[in-house]
Amino acid sequence: MSPEIDDTAATVTPPQKFTALSRMFHWLTAILIFAALLIGFTMVNWLAGYATLRVVHMSIGALVLVVVVLRIINRIGHHPPAWPPTVGRREGKAVIWLERALYALMLAQPLVGWAMVSATGKPVRVFGVLPLPRIAPFNIDVYSVLRETHSILAYLLVVVIAAHVSLILAHTTVLRDGMLRRMTFQLRRSTK
Numbered sequence: 001m002s003p004e005i006d007d008t009a010a011t012v013t014p015p016q017k018f019t020a021l022s023r024m025f026h027w028l029t030a031i032l033i034f035a036a037l038l039i040g041f042t043m044v045n046w047l048a049g050y051a052t053l054r055v056v057h058m059s060i061g062a063l064v065l066v067v068v069v070l071r072i073i074n075r076i077g078h079h080p081p082a083w084p085p086t087v088g089r090r091e092g093k094a095v096i097w098l099e100r101a102l103y104a105l106m107l108a109q110p111l112v113g114w115a116m117v118s119a120t121g122k123p124v125r126v127f128g129v130l131p132l133p134r135i136a137p138f139n140i141d142v143y144s145v146l147r148e149t150h151s152i153l154a155y156l157l158v159v160v161i162a163a164h165v166s167l168i169l170a171h172t173t174v175l176r177d178g179m180l181r182r183m184t185f186q187l188r189r190s191t192k
Contacts, residue, residue: 015178016081023183025071032067033106033157036060040154055128058117062126065110072103084177098163105157111135112153116146 018026036057043053083092114135117124121138125131136142171179 015084015182017182017184018080019074019078020185021074022071022078022080023185025067025074026183029064029067029071029106032060032064033161036064037154037158055125058113058124059127061110061113062132064106065114068103068106068110072107081182084171084175084179086171086175086177086179095167098160098167102157102160102164105153105160109150109153109157112146112150116143116150119143119146 017023039053039057039060043050043057046053083095087095114124114132116136118134118136119139119142123131124134136146168180171177172181
């Protein structure tokens, strides 16, 4: 059963927003992950560009790891705003677990990628110049397991992101409760 929703209250009352820093981290993470996934899926199917795309993909992965760690630190210090009244108890619990899964995948994916490259025996370099320490032994069997894990995590990340976006879009377009506005930046209009 869905509660009755007063459309005027949902659209007139502005939603509480995340802090500006939280919103910045959110959108930066989204852009980086979208780019990493797009480049990752492209590079495994385009042999001519593989070497170049691999460097870019690894560099973006390292940036994702740094941004997600900073985002978690920020999140610990800044609790999210209250959900709109359209979010019920069960949905709230589901959203919390979805968010936890998303954070776990955003951490695990670049770490597994880093370990996978370490297991190849090749140097791990961000932007082709900044060396990172190896976090896995040089071993073809370890590499194979990590490569498969990296692929599975990529698909899981796509599924969890799709669920996240779908929930936000449902709330924004169907329930019209301002859920998306909690994470957006509003451009100020000039007053003359």
